[in-house]
Amino acid sequence: MFGLMVRFTCKDEAAAAAFDELVTRTGEHIRANEPGTVIYTVHRVDGRPLERIFYELYRDTAAFEVHESQNYVREFLEERDQYLSSTQVDRLDFVSGKGVDGER
Numbered sequence: 001m002f003g004l005m006v007r008f009t010c011k012d013e014a015a016a017a018a019f020d021e022l023v024t025r026t027g028e029h030i031r032a033n034e035p036g037t038v039i040y041t042v043h044r045v046d047g048r049p050l051e052r053i054f055y056e057l058y059r060d061t062a063a064f065e066v067h068e069s070q071n072y073v074r075e076f077l078e079e080r081d082q083y084l085s086s087t088q089v090d091r092l093d094f095v096s097g098k099g100v101d102g103e104r
Contacts, residue, residue, distance in 0.1 A: 001038070001057060001058065001059065002057075002061045002063070002091075002092070002094070003039075003055070003056055003057040003094060004054065004055075004056040004064075004090065004091055005053065005055055005056075005089075005090045005092060006054040006056070006087065006089050006090070007051060007052070007053050007087070007088040008051065008052045008053075008054070008080070008084055008086070008087055009051050009085050009087075010051075010052070010083050010084055010085065011083060011085045012050070013050070015082075015083040015084070016049065016050050016052075016083070019052065019080065019084070020052075022076060022079055022080060023052070023076075026075075026076040027040065027042070029070065029072040030067070030070075030072075030073075033070065034063070034066065034067055036059040036060070036062070036063025036064075036066055036067070037056070037059075037063060037067055038057045038058060038059055038063075040055075040056050040057075041054070041055045041056075042054050043055070050085075057092075057094075
């Protein structure tokens with residue numbers, strides 16, 4: 001398994017709303033076209049209305065590379081920066097968990 005946790009901070013409330021729309025459009029494509037993407041979730045942060053956290057889990061690095069190569073993901077990556085004041089990315093190496101490929 002390969003994962004990412006990404007924290008995005010939007011510039012302001014209008015940017016956050018536009019970013020959320022972009023995320024929704026992109027997410028529809030991910031759900032429909034990426035069997036190797038196990039989890040792709042986006043969360044608002046309680047008490048910090050301009051922050052979003054993405055948790056992404058891929059079957060393996062090859063599935064992540066497929067994800068990154070999709071036109072809709074490249075469009076997301078190109079469009080997102082106009083809405084953001086910062087981005088933090090953590091690459092995750094799976095150790096243990098529940099709900100992923102049965103028991104682990």
